[in-house]
Amino acid sequence: MDPLIIIRLSEVIDMKKKYIPYTMIAPYFILYIAFGLFPIIFSLAISFTQWDGIGTATFIGLKNYIRTFTQDKFFYQSLGNTTLLLLVNTPIQISVGLLMATLLKDFFKKTRGAFQLINFLPYITTPVAIGIIFQLMFDWKSGVVNGLLNLLGIDSVYWLGNAWASRGVVVIMEIWKGFGYMMIMFLSGLSTIPDELYESSRIDGAKWRHSFAHITIPLLRPIFTFVIVTSVINGFKLFDEPQLLFSSTSQPIGGPDRAVMTVVMRFYETAFNGFEFGYGSALAYCLFIIIAIVSFFLFKFINRESDMA
Structure with missing residues (x-):
């Protein structure tokens, strides 16, 4: 077999070995981002808004937090x-x-x-x-x-x-x-x-x-x-x-x-x-x-x- 082909195949195998670990753990990070990190960031963002879950969210700043500690x-x-x-x-x-x-x-x-x-x-x-x-x-x-x-x-x-x-x-x-x-x-x-x-x-x-x-x-x-x-x-x-x-x-x-x-x-x-x-x-x-x-x-x-x- 041509030595160049052998070298090329070895490079492809090495590249696969390099990326296989990342491919194996990728599903965990995808699920974590989708069902863990994103809800945390999203809930923090809507805490500064007035939103009923259906209509358009209206930004109101810290009013929700002020209401929590002063009115509720x-x-x-x-x-x-x-x-x-x-x-x-x-x-x-x-x-x-x-x-x-x-x-x-x-x-x-x-x-x-x-x-x-x-x-x-x-x-x-x-x-x-x-x-x-x-x-x-x-x-x-x-x-x-x-x-x-x-x-x-x-x-x-x-x-x-x-x-x-x-x-x-x-x-x-x-x-x-x-x-x-x-x-x-x-x-x-x-x-x-x-x-x-x-x-x-x-x-x-x-x-x-x-x-x-x-x-x-x-x-x-x-x-x-x-x-x-x-x-x-x-x-x-x-x-x-x-x-x-x-x-x-x-x-x-x-x-x-x-x-x-x-x-x-x-x-x-x-x-x-x-x-x-x-x-x-x-x-x-x-x-x-x-x-x-x-x-x-x-x-x-x-x-x-x-x-x-």
Whole structure:
């Protein structure tokens, strides 16, 4: 064969080898740009407009953001509800998850796998199923919870029709769903702590609670940082469960007196019920700013505590 042809073929093969990796990863970047990056940029652009999703978008500058912080009373109510649920849910989820992880590691070694699966199942259960389950459990007339209260001689409670009772239901629902995830995170952290440290503490006469306080807690600090920050972010994004919990009742969005209306639910109501897509996008970016600020100060606080320790 002609040497020139051989050289040409080798050049073509080398060129194909050079571009094959880019061809293989191209679908990911195309999909990311189409369904990830473009919606982010587009929603930011329409947040400066007044647009109903059909007609022509009218540029109005920062009026949507000014309206959010100066005129929308439901935004502040939803922010207050979200913060309240976050402050109640997060400490309990973390505490229960840590307790379960420690008990499974120290006292249920043979059956730990089964208990891990049982406790983790709520976290992977679809929000629709969770909403239906808690609707049935806390139903005023035929709910299991009111049935148990009646057996104890206590009158039925209108759980989904009372502001504070509905908040309690959402708290219970979120704790039940989320503590299994916390348990898995803490178990992964506990698996990295050397057993020799616990054996040394037992030889020195330390009890279980002392080892837990002086060995387990300090060495789990990176896990605490991760679960606290992610819990705060996910807490501000709370939407599915409370929305579905009241989806089939005669209550307005957010339940009685909008007691469990979160910021994302306010965004949903504005954009998809009121067709104010420009203002809805502004609400979404206001939430993004709030999450970024809270996460920044949370990291600063945790890092300061680590430096002091």
